[in-house]
Amino acid sequence: MGGWAGAVTVLLTAAAVGLLPPLLRALPEPVTSSGGTGPGYRSLADGRTVLTHTLAAAVAVLVVLLAVPGALRPLWWPLLACGVAAAVVDARSTWIPRQLCWAGWALGVPAAAAALLLGTGRPQxxxxxTGAVAAAALFWLAWRISRGGIGFADVRIAPLVGLAAGSLGPLGWWWSxxxxxxxxxxxxxLRRTLGRPGPTPYAPALVAGPFLAALLAPLAG
Known part of the structure; x- marks a missing residue:
């Protein structure tokens, strides 16, 4: 019965790649706290974004198919569909559309139901x-303490990361x-060494964490 989970994982990830450009063209441009305009989401709906998203999504879904048990794969759907897309946008603009985070939160509910259907135990x-809530709480605390050292968008994306990371167990969560x-x-x-000004996009690294942890889990025993 679990064979369909892999197919849905691939199709959902591919759909996210196809839907990101029209979403970027439709999003209202955010206004900064100083009254300035945002990154120009519409201008990001180009071939460079599609290529970057396609490559990142292909690597991400391959890691899930190879390193994550079938019954747990649905718990990675929010990160694959929305987290990777948010990371791509952040890498290009240092902005994360809140709508992508909200979509990831909403996707968590059917993802959990699918995981239960596939045989994921209630403790898992x-x-x-718990990993999703803990990650959100941890990054919210970091946001409060750092006073702008990290963006609140990273707090919004943290539950998607925490959900996937939590599926790896407590040790996998920490490693993620x-x-x-x-x-x-x-x-x-590296950006500072190379003299690149401006804020550092953090979402790509944050999103990469669970995928790296899943790959390294066999080495940890």
Whole structure:
């Protein structure tokens, strides 16, 4: 019965790649706290975004199919469909559309139901849900303490990361956040070394964390 989960995982990820450009063209342009305009979402709906999203999504879905048990794959749907898309937009603009995060939150409900249908135990599902809440709480606290050191958009995307990371168990959750945070720090250091001004997009590193943890899990025993 679990064979359909892999097919849905691939189709959902492919649909997200196809839907991102029209979504970017339809989104209202955000206004900054200083009254300035946002990144120009419409201008991001181009071939470069499609190519980047296609490559990132292909790698992400391949990791899930190879490293995540079939019954747990639905818990990765919000991250695959919305988290990867948000990371691509953030990488190009340092902005994350809140609508993508909201869609990921909403997708979490049918994803959990599908995981139960596939045989995921209630303890595993509870661990994933706890991971989502804990990640959101942790990044909210970091946002409050840092006073703008991280953007609130990273707080919005944290539940998608935490849900997938939590499906790997407590140790996998910690490794996911640790790897994502470390990767973000390396990117920030490289940007500073290369003299690149402006804020560092953090979502790509944060989203990459669970995928790296899933790949490294067999090495951890």
């Amino acid at each position: 599902l509870l661990a994933a849900a 956040l640790l790897l994502g945070t470390a990767l973000g720090a390396v990117v920030a250091l």
